[in-house]
Each structure stands twice: as structure tokens, then as C-alpha cells.
Amino acid sequence: MKKRKQMITPLIFLLSITFLLMTSYKNNHKDPLDRFKTVSHYKQEKQNRYEDYQRQNPNLSTEEIVTHVNIGIDQAPYTNTMQTPFLNKIYLLTNKYLYLPENYIPNELERVDDTYTNGNKQLVKEAKIAFEQMAYDAKKEGYTIRVVSAYRSYSYQQVLYQNYVLKDGIEKADTYSARPGFSEHQTGLVIDVDNKEKDFNHFELTEEFTWMKKNASKYGFILRYPKGKEKITGYNYEAWHYRYVGKKIAQDIVQKDITLDEYYVKYIENN
Template identity: 40%
Template sequence: MRLKTLIILLLAAMLVFTGCGHKEKPAQTDPAADPQGETAAQQPADDSAGAETQEPQLPTMETSLDAYPLEAATDDVLVLVNKTHPVTRDYVAPDLVTVEHCDPNVGNADTKKMRKTAADAIEELIAGAKADGYDIVMRTGYRSYDYQDYLFDSYASKYGEEEANTYSARPGQSEHQTGWCCDVGVIGVGLTDFDYRPEAVWVADNCWKYGFILRYPADKTDITGYIYESWHIRYVGKDVAKYIYDNGLVLEEYLGILD
């Protein structure tokens, strides 16, 4: 009996010391400690140091878009948004206001908005064009993540995903979500037909005076990832716009972010 009791006591003591097999939860997997997933995003996939010490695996991200938590920088007038630097799903541009001179037949109430500074600038650009004899309007400005989702899906179902990706951004990869850019055009003229219009030449030559750049020039498609878009202009402020125009750059080159 005594030996049996001793064995039971020994077993009980062992269980106490081993914590009944339960291990401490690794700090890295605690979502409360890393609400934005920033730690995971900054962790290189081929981190050899991590592999050697066999650290617990960090939580995998839900989608690749979540790997670029740019919320803090997205409000900046020079934020870069492209295929490799997307905006998160829940980002909504602040201080959006409706642009007065819009094409009434395009988009919806939301897409007629831009951020206040850019909206003021586009009104000035439209007035400047008018003074030179050109009737330009804004077609679409702000686009929510969900609206981009809808647009890309409708293009992809018509023309295939690969082709759609050369001119239509995947959700989160369009700077339209920042409220800093817009497509301009002429009422009654299709989007791509704007290429051949004298208004497009005016925009390319003059938009920098109002703080805008032609975001997707014909000779920079390898950098921007998009075909020439005569209609898509991006607000960056007058000084930067002039520098980019004078030096024939695109935003990626100006910022030195070419990855």
C-alpha cells in the first residue's frame, strides 16, 4: 500500500512540474499584441534566423493584401498605391467632398468625390482648361474597395483576368481609393477615346500647373504596370508635380520605390 501511495504521489508531482502538458501560448501568435499584423508583415518569408531556432510559426495572413498595412501612410499626399503597394480593405479616404464639374452619366455619388485639396485643385484645372477653350469634366474620383471589386470583376468576366489587370486595378491596388486621383474626360466621349482628343494633350501639358501628374505615361508601363492612361491624373501638390513633369518621371521613380 505504501509503495502504491508513493507512486501516486510521484506521478502527481510530475504532472505539476510538466504543467499537464499545456504549453505557454507563444507571444507572437497573440493577435492582441499585434492588431494590425505589422509584425508578421515585416517578417521576411525566408528569415533564416527564425528557421534555425525553430520559433513558432507566425500567423499566416488572410490575404496577400493584408501583408501591406499602409494605413498610417495612406493619408499622405505622396502615398504610393500600386500593384505591389495596395491599400487595405477597410481604408476610407478622409475629407472627401463632391466635385462640381463631373460627368453626370458616369459612376455614382461616391465616385464624384475627391479629398478636399484635390477637389479644389481639379476645379481649378477644369476652369483653366475652360479658359483655354476645352470642356473637361471629372469622370470618377474616389472609389471604395468594394466598388473596385465590382469594377475588376466586371472587366475580368468580360475580357479575362490577365487582360483586365493591365488597365483595371484589383481591389486595394488602385490609388482611386486614396481620393487623391481622378479620371478626366469629355461628356459623351468614351474613356479610352479621350486619348485622341486635343483635351488629352492639354491635360498632359498643363495638369502639373494645378498639382497633378499624368500617372500612367505611355513610356513607363514597365514601371507602373498599367497601359497608357491619358485620363488618369494624380494630385501630388504643385512643387512635386512640377519636378515630376520637368524630369519626365513617374511617382515610383520620384519616391525611389521600384519594387
């Protein structure tokens, strides 16, 4: 009896070790391609692109791979483009992969109070109301936030872009100007601002910029092309360009410290 007990104990020990080793082997040799499927916004039809992008960017996390590929940045700007859905919604997205129809004019465009512009600027009503409130509150604290560009039509953007291409060539123009149909200004949800003293492209150096950094999201605006996110947005850093997305999304984006492009593929596109 005693001898039998002595044999069982090492047997259990041996079985346990074998089990542990097998489990650990299985975990370490899980099909590596399967891990993309664990990301909530995974898309079966993009599996090959996830794999290619992962090989080119071995340091990115699985989630970053899926997010970037869903945005489209594994491919050159302006390739694989499609018309953006959710027209006339405040969460509509345009970037170098999603464009607006040539004849798209947003609903409810209204002229912004000239007190806060350099003359005749239009925004979608909801964005206009939010902006005027923001500019009014800033003014009370002694800051001047003035709109120098807002809604731009397709044809106006076409002229702008063509002039930039003539001046700087396509490659350079693409880093700072959108091609017609791809400009966020056509949504009527965007403002370029200055403080009336410095040119808009020096807005970063103003006290108004600091004020916007702290307060814009409370009114539903986000800095659309932040520093350090150029690869994701496809645009140079623009301290003067703000996009209206509504308070909830704006505050969510600030809190998560992500771009609208990332937010869109994670929380909007599939919901």
C-alpha cells in the first residue's frame, strides 16, 4: 500500500508538468495571423493587408496595425479612394482616402457673425452656433479667435489646389493642401483661425492657441491635424485648423489622445 502511494505522487507530478508544457507550447505557437481577429474593428477582407503592414512595421501593436490599415495608410495617399458615407453628419470623415461628391454642399450652411470673421464665412448651422459661442466666451476673457477660412466649395478648392501645384509641384502641394473633394473645408464643419494680429500660420505662437488647446473641445471642436500624427492624418501639423465634431466626440478624442481618423475606424464606421 505504501509503495503504491509512493508511485502515484511522481506520476501526478509528471502529468502536471506535461500538461503545463503542452499548454504553454500551444499559446506560444498560436496562429499569429489569428490575433488580428481579436481587434474589435477587424475586417476579414483586409487580412492580407494587415499581414503585409505588420511585416513592414514589426513594432506596431496588433490594434495599431488594424486601425492604420482600416484608415488606409498602408497604401499611398489618394489610392483606393471611396466616397465617404454619413454625409451631413457631424462625424463624417474626409481624408486622403475618403472624398466628398463634387456636387456636395452641406445642408444648413449659414453665414458666421462677421464680428468673428474677416468677412463672409459660412458654416453648418450647428458648427456656426458652437463657434460663435466659443469666440464670444474667449472674447470675454480677452482673447480674439477669428475665422479666416470656413466652408469652401469643390470648385474653389480646385482653384486653390491647382495654384499650389503650379507654385510648388504636386508632391509638396499634397503635404499642405487637399485635392478637390478631399478637403475637410467642403464639409462646412471646419474653421481656420487667427487672432487678428498674427498670420494664421503663426497661430501656434499666440495666447489664443493656448486658450483653444484648453477649451476648444468643450464647444465640440478638435485640432484636426496635430503634431506627431502626420503619418495618420496625412497632413502637416496645422495649429490653426479646427474641426467641429460635437462635444461628446471632441471630448472623447481629447481624452483618448487620438485623431479623428482613428476614432472613426474604431467607433463610427461599424456602428
